[in-house]
Amino acid sequence: MVDQSRLWDAHAAAEYDTPGEGMFAPEVLGPTVERLQELSAGGPVLELAIGTGRVAIPLREAGVEVTGIELSEAMIARLREKADALEIPVVMGDMTTASAGEGYSLAYLVFNTIGNVLTQQQQVECFRNAARHLAPGGCFVIELSVPDLRSLTPGTGGTLEHSEPGYLLVDTYDTLAQILVSHHVHFDPPVDGSRQASIGRTPQRYVWPSELDLMAQLTGFTLESRWADWDRSEFTAESRSHVSVYRLSTLDR
The missing domain is CATH 3.40.50.150 (Vaccinia Virus protein VP39)
Structure with a gap:
């Protein structure tokens, strides 16, 4: 838990x-x-x-x-x-x-x-x-x-909810437990040609x-x-x- x-x-x-x-x-x-x-x-x-x-x-x-x-x-x-x-x-x-x-x-x-x-x-x-x-x-x-389960493509367990420079929001679903996890991916500005990403996750029961x-x-x-x-x-x-x-x-x- x-x-x-x-x-x-x-x-x-x-x-x-x-x-x-x-x-x-x-x-x-x-x-x-x-x-x-x-x-x-x-x-x-x-x-x-x-x-x-x-x-x-x-x-x-x-x-x-x-x-x-x-x-x-x-x-x-x-x-x-x-x-x-x-x-x-x-x-x-x-x-x-x-x-x-x-x-x-x-x-x-x-x-x-x-x-x-x-x-x-x-x-x-x-x-x-x-x-x-x-x-x-x-x-x-x-x-x-x-719950927007209609947006799930058959055979997949997640959706891309938002995308902008430096940020992605991806939601994944456990449809048996009714748990949605939002994955917040933040990309730092490029350094030496590479970018570092950090991920924060927030679970919810829908x-x-x-x-x-x-x-x-x-x-x-x-x-x-x-x-x-x-x-x-x-x-x-x-x-x-x-x-x-x-x-x-x-x-x-």
Whole structure:
């Protein structure tokens, strides 16, 4: 089993933030924060795997009370450079078991983070832990990509996802274990006619939407909404990602 706290080390934390670009781009982050603010309904919220505060900081700036759970000490340290513990409290621990109290109106997991949990049983425990934190009737929101197994050529186990000078991204699939490993290959500038390459690997367990819905049912949630993106666009068979909103039962747990 991969030690996720080692995977998200000081080097990863230092390179995680890309202000104004990628997942930090305003057109990506703005709708995310807007939807989460609406779903919080004025109550406190919990971010599982809060990371460096990409979502939590602008959400707090929008007036939402945010608490986080995070396994990586290095990621928390990066967050603390931008927001102190009074602004955004964080409990260090595993998002499947760590406790940050009760009574939240919303819990959320964004940008494929539930995939960092590499077994089905532990992913179910993420739902259970979210339920323990929520008030009855609270929401659990998950943003997740849709497995693109149709792109696999018969007889191969991988795809080239991105290529640019100095960088390649190759995804490989174990379709029995539902494990996708992203291989990030960086090439240094040529020296004496040769180039040195470094490789970083990030494993994820991919989850089909229907499997995610079953996990929700097992832990007291029902699917309330599913969109293709935070802009509430329609989720279709061609959608490459989804934002799923689950509602916790109002019955005593």
